[in-house]
Amino acid sequence: MSVDSIRESRVVSPVRGVRRRWQIGVRRVPARMVAVIQRRGDAPGGLLLEALRAHGFRINTVRPDLGEPLPDPASILLAVALGSDGRAGEVARTWSDAQLDWLREADRVGTSVLGIGSGAHALAVALGGGSEPAVRPQRGWIKVASSVPRWIVPGPWLVWREDAVSPPRDARVLADGALGPEAFTLHGHLGVQFHPEVTPAIVRDWVVRGDEPVLDSQGILEATWRDHLAAAAGTRQLAAGFLRSLATSPL
Numbered sequence: 001m002s003v004d005s006i007r008e009s010r011v012v013s014p015v016r017g018v019r020r021r022w023q024i025g026v027r028r029v030p031a032r033m034v035a036v037i038q039r040r041g042d043a044p045g046g047l048l049l050e051a052l053r054a055h056g057f058r059i060n061t062v063r064p065d066l067g068e069p070l071p072d073p074a075s076i077l078l079a080v081a082l083g084s085d086g087r088a089g090e091v092a093r094t095w096s097d098a099q100l101d102w103l104r105e106a107d108r109v110g111t112s113v114l115g116i117g118s119g120a121h122a123l124a125v126a127l128g129g130g131s132e133p134a135v136r137p138q139r140g141w142i143k144v145a146s147s148v149p150r151w152i153v154p155g156p157w158l159v160w161r162e163d164a165v166s167p168p169r170d171a172r173v174l175a176d177g178a179l180g181p182e183a184f185t186l187h188g189h190l191g192v193q194f195h196p197e198v199t200p201a202i203v204r205d206w207v208v209r210g211d212e213p214v215l216d217s218q219g220i221l222e223a224t225w226r227d228h229l230a231a232a233a234g235t236r237q238l239a240a241g242f243l244r245s246l247a248t249s250p251l
Contacts, residue, residue, distance in 0.1 A: 032056050032057045032058045032077070033057070033058050033060060033075075033076050033077055034052055034057045034058065034059055034060065034076065034077060034078045034079070034080060035060050035062055035070070035071050035076045035078075035079045035080070036049065036059055036060065036061045036062065036079075036080045036082065037062055037064065037070065037079060037080065037081045037082060037099075037119070038061050038062070038063055038065075038082050039063075039064060039065050039082060039083070039084040039094070039118075040065055040084045041065075042202070042205045042206065042209065043082055043083055043084060043117075043202070044061075044082075044197070044202070045059070045061070045080060045082060045197050046197040046198055046199045046202050047196065047197055047198065047199055047231075047232055047235045047236075048080065048114075048116070048196055048197040048235060048239060049080075049197070051235055051236045051238075051239035051240070052078075052080075052239055054236070054239075055239065055240070055243055057077075057078070060076075064099065065084075070099070070102050073102060073105045073106035073109050073111045074109045074111065076111055077111065077112075078111065078112050078113075078114065079103075079106055079111060079112070079113045079114070080113075080114045080116065080119075081103070081113055081114070081115045081116065081119030081120075081122060081123060082116050082117065082119050082197065083116050083117025083118040083119050083120075083160075083195065084117075084118050094118060095118070095122040095125075099122070100122060100125060100126045101126075103122060103123055103126035103127075104126050104127070107126070107127060107187055107189065110188075112188045112189055112190075112246060113189045113190075114189070114190050114191075114192075114242060115189070115190070115191040115192070116192055116195060116196065116197060117160065117161065117192075117193065117194075117195055118161075118163075119191070120165055120183075120184075120191030120192055120193050121163060121165050121191075121193075123189060123191045124165050124166060124167055124168060124171075124184070124191055127168040127171075127186055127187070127189070128168040128169060129165065129166045129167045129168040129169075129171065130165075130166035131163050131164070131165055131166065132163060132164060132166065133162060133163055133164070134161065134162055134163055134164040134179045134180070135164075135179060136179070137161070137162045138159050138160075138161055138162075138178075138179055139159065139160050139161075139214055139220065140158070140159065140216065140219070140220050140223065141155070141156040141157065141158055141159075141220070141223045141224070141227055141231075142155060142156070142157055142158075142159050142177055142178070142194070143155035143156065143157075144157060144175040144176060144177045144182045144183070144194070145175060145176045145177070146174065146175040146183075147173075147174055147175065148174050148175075148241070150237075150241065151174070151237070151238065151241030151242070151244075151245065152174055152175050152183050152192075152234075152237075152238055152241065153233075153234040153237055153238070155231075155234065156223070156227040156230060156231050156234070157182075157194035157195070157196065157231065157234065158194060158195045158198050158203060158224075158231070159177070159182075159193065159194045159195070160195060160206060161193060164179050164180045164181075164193075165180070165181055165184070165191065165193050166180075166181075167181055167184035167186070167191070168184075168186055170186060171184040171185060171186040172184060172185050172186070174190075175192075177193075177194075181193070182194055185245070188245075188246055190242050190245075192238070196231075196234065196235040196238050196239075197235070198224075198231075199228070200224050200225060200228050203220065203221070203224045204221065204224075207220055207221055
């Protein structure tokens with residue numbers, strides 16, 4: 001699938017036949033441009049950005065935590081909203097009202113958003129869903145029950161959260177875990193509560209250099225070295241499936 005096919009094809013959302021369209025003549029979008037919203041230094045795009053580059057996309061990383069302004073949503077093809085820490089019940093609130101409004105504007109103009117971790121929570125809140133404390137914190141590698149295994153494999157996936165996401169009412173849940181929804185789609189957007197972007201180095205930073213002690217830190221690191229190649233393959237499949245979903249009929 002070419003990038004041009006995404007930009008020019010009519011996109012049919014998996015939710016209620018909502019139609020979207022990348023129109024070069026309507027929106028003057030630089031070819032292959034993706035804005036990555038990174039909100040902390042130790043949470044980069046990692047494997048996910050490698051997967052997008054493999055599909056021919058150019059990456060523009062924006063750091064609002066360093067005062068960098070977000071781009072006009074109409075000037076980009078795709079936005080990736082990465083995660084950031086927050087206490088239980090406050091993950092989505094680490095996103096300012098202006099940043100939530102930016103996600104709503106992206107939805108309005110037809111720019112798809114891939115939300116990761118708290119980025120998925122922010123996407124859910126911006127589109128009418130919610131975020132609340134989970135029954136227990138969850139950090140480590142998990143498997144999910146996926147309704148679209150050719151897009152979202154069962155795992156292994158890394159989770160690193162204290163909150164549970166509540167997808168918007170009209171969203172389609174694509175994967176569930178022990179603590180609730182792990183992935184959802186709406187209007188051509190995708191939110192995943194797990195972290196397809198992590199590399200062994202990123203996980204090590206979170207475990208060893210994080211602000212709070214992590215239970216079973218040694219077990220998480222051992223599982224990371226054991227499972228990271230399978231996880232990387234899952235990330236590549238997720239990226240390819242998401243891009244394919246923007247250019248094809250509903251799943």
